[in-house]
Amino acid sequence: MCRWLAYIGEPIRPSTLVLDPQHSIVAMSLDARLGAETVNGDGFGLGWYADTAGTAPFVFRSVEPAWNDVNLREISHALRSPLFFAHVRAAAGPPIQQTNCHPFRHGTWLFMHNGALAGFPAYKRDLILEVDPALYPGIEGTTDTEVLFHLALTYGLAADPILAVGRAIRRVEAAGRAVGVPSPMQGTIAVSDGRTLWAFRYSSDGRSRTLFHSADIPTLRRMYPGAAQLSAFGDHAQVVVSEPLNDLPGAFVEVEESTVAVLDGSGYRHQPFLAA
Amino acid sequence: MCRWLAYIGEPIRPSTLVLDPQHSIVAMSLDARLGAETVNGDGFGLGWYADTAGTAPFVFRSVEPAWNDVNLREISHALRSPLFFAHVRAAAGPPIQQTNCHPFRHGTWLFMHNGALAGFPAYKRDLILEVDPALYPGIEGTTDTEVLFHLALTYGLAADPILAVGRAIRRVEAAGRAVGVPSPMQGTIAVSDGRTLWAFRYSSDGRSRTLFHSADIPTLRRMYPGAAQLSAFGDHAQVVVSEPLNDLPGAFVEVEESTVAVLDGSGYRHQPFLAA
């Protein structure tokens, strides 16, 4: 229902990925090629860390379509960040308001999602009751994603992110199936604590939204010596994104179904996630 | 934390009360004289019934300050209504978004509030659990007022509005006191089903926000023959409002503490409400 992008690597201006590429995330807001919807015009968000030392991130969110937001252009050019999230929204029901725009933040954590919890209104109350009462007042909007995030926080996101997100999804599946929804979970998720980036691709029915990660930059430089679009990136730059940002063969590699990718200074790793 | 106005009587353009008076509700958005805050610039709402036959009302809400919203000027001039609510907001915490603007609507009901539930985040979860699970998905925003409204709906607003609002307030007081808030309820409330208008003034500590009702129009005409500001109104026009709309002595009468006023075609009545 949305498109998102997450970057980790040498500090860059977010505009390098948010605005400049052939199929940038802002271009996807107007015309996504691989999405369930072609238009993602129901608001956007940019979340960024100033460093990777564990400080809290900043968030800029707006209900305007990303393609015509002049402030997004200014801010994504003005900043430099080693780790940032960008999201364009196609609302599936909850109102168009800043508090429903991704990414969501809690302490040093960012969380964003492309997809939906099918039949959510029918079991929202069940999930809300499961959220740690101490965390409950922190829910500011009305999306399924923010509830999923708070479930993961409840289940120990800080201690073991993969376990906590997995448990949150299993809880969603149980709640949905209890009210007759066969495939409650759909989507791709990005999570970060400001040091590491986790990207999940999982759906109850095994047919998730698309997700890609960028190939290793040094390898790409050897494949495409002199390619202008590579010059902006350092050797450790890595992107996870709903759709390839350009048409360069080999530049983007699909993240498989039922997989979690882990990205930090040491490179890209992945492992099965909630596989049957 | 806000200012509101409710009208019942012969159909009039809302602009007659929302924009035209010396101390109109829009003027109060910029400079309220009797309010806890002088500025009520955090959004506004207009809710109106097309008739008093029991049809569902319409709502126009915006996050902009009422004083500079050109659409509000257009719409409040274009409509005619026999029963409408207008509200200007001074946010006490919940975000500035349309879903947090009053009045709130459920079926044929409108509900708005000036005041606050003191310490709300600490017992919001307790109240949410009390809301009828069938009504729970209808909560679209994050204000204390919308939860109070859904409590009243849960307790039978349609069957007995005074009883249901009273019970909702008592439940809020119990929830607040359970977490150490001595005076949880503060405020004035307007409720309508499209035929009758109920206006409540009650606070746990007995010191509510101000509330006034307009004097009988035929009486005012005798007191002020030829007064221009009376010519727009029919003989059955009645207003309940946070502050007098003009400085005409006798035109507005205070609604007493711990009182509910009932207004319909047959005039103004009032009775004690939750009096100690």
Place this chain on the structure above:
Amino acid sequence: MCRWLAYIGEPIRPSTLVLDPQHSIVAMSLDARLGAETVNGDGFGLGWYADTAGTAPFVFRSVEPAWNDVNLREISHALRSPLFFAHVRAAAGPPIQQTNCHPFRHGTWLFMHNGALAGFPAYKRDLILEVDPALYPGIEGTTDTEVLFHLALTYGLAADPILAVGRAIRRVEAAGRAVGVPSPMQGTIAVSDGRTLWAFRYSSDGRSRTLFHSADIPTLRRMYPGAAQLSAFGDHAQVVVSEPLNDLPGAFVEVEESTVAVLDGSGYRHQPFLAA
């Protein structure tokens, strides 16, 4: 660059055309089939007359995409009007702001446009100088359309709308060609004084944006006895619109290139306009 719709006939709720049809103007905001752009998400406007007695119209405009504006849904259901304009915008350059949303209003006149003045910034100053100095302060936004409207007002729109719009277009063509733009004018235009509706289709290069008018309702009723979508309309209902509102064969007829259509109580007429 946009899509628009104009209605004249028995009073109806604008929602009947703006929201309800298969290819309503709101549906076109998200996915126009015949437009130069498929997305018209850069704001919208609704202009309506309360009657056809020559009173000034009302205007509701917003910078949000029409498809997710809840206020538009409320207002287009709440009103009844015998003559209204609806417009969804795909901005070609001027900023996304209410004062750049169509329709534009001056006294009892409404004016809206789908298309563009090619190369406008290069000759905007020339056109501005041509606008009657008494009218100049009334220009509130920065679109080419509003300047074109004020040129037509300058040239006597009230006295002879077809002559004035024609003269304004010729002036635009002269100004554009003076700075090397071969085909300055592109578009379809709707104009009304609250009694009559004029719809123009003309472009300097003879390849205008599409424009259609609805077939005669009594004829359509004979062709499609019992068609549900006709039941909302009176016998004198007429629509001019950028694209057909449904797929009913014969329901919409193309307005030819270089044509002006004139619609009032007595039916649909058309005549050549600025034909070579």
Place this chain on the structure above:
Amino acid sequence: MCRWLAYIGEPIRPSTLVLDPQHSIVAMSLDARLGAETVNGDGFGLGWYADTAGTAPFVFRSVEPAWNDVNLREISHALRSPLFFAHVRAAAGPPIQQTNCHPFRHGTWLFMHNGALAGFPAYKRDLILEVDPALYPGIEGTTDTEVLFHLALTYGLAADPILAVGRAIRRVEAAGRAVGVPSPMQGTIAVSDGRTLWAFRYSSDGRSRTLFHSADIPTLRRMYPGAAQLSAFGDHAQVVVSEPLNDLPGAFVEVEESTVAVLDGSGYRHQPFLAA
């Protein structure tokens, strides 16, 4: 009709001045003490330079009241800048839209204004004709201030800012008096090219809006050893602002009527400006 603040000195987070002080510019948006209006809720703007090497500035502007804009809080905490402008608007007529929010930008220049050109609509056209036709298309909004800025650009702002602003003001006074406005110019103005900051206080009637500059920081440190609010600033920090940011005696010094202040790395200087 507004309030503004300009900073030059060691790079700081804009929040240090925009949000944190007792009477911060955001606090002034809700309750200005010395202004013609107490509420400045009609939008705001933040303009900042990344360095003082002559690069173009960035601008973040919004139509929301500054006091409830969460993005302003994020961005003013996330950035560090050696030279920035902040402005809160109380609109005097022109619409509430981003293109009417200060500061205005042209190349490396920023420009903002508190005050008004009295009777502006009556001579706007005269001034517009005076603007260099090459600069004219750069006017994006409809404020008097943006026209004044473009007049100063026309008159050689880059070559001699004090002369160019003075000539622009004299031209405004001539235009206003030609249509019978005795005192056309009112206000305080801040201008920067990214290296130097010029602050003007001048009105045709000699009764300008208030303007203050901060005292020398090393001197203040000696006066108030251990004062917490000084610890955030370097020795070269300087502020020009519509009202003192705190109640510390001696911390803010009035800029006299008919004066221009010049601030750069070498300190604060001032000289008479358009004095009778």
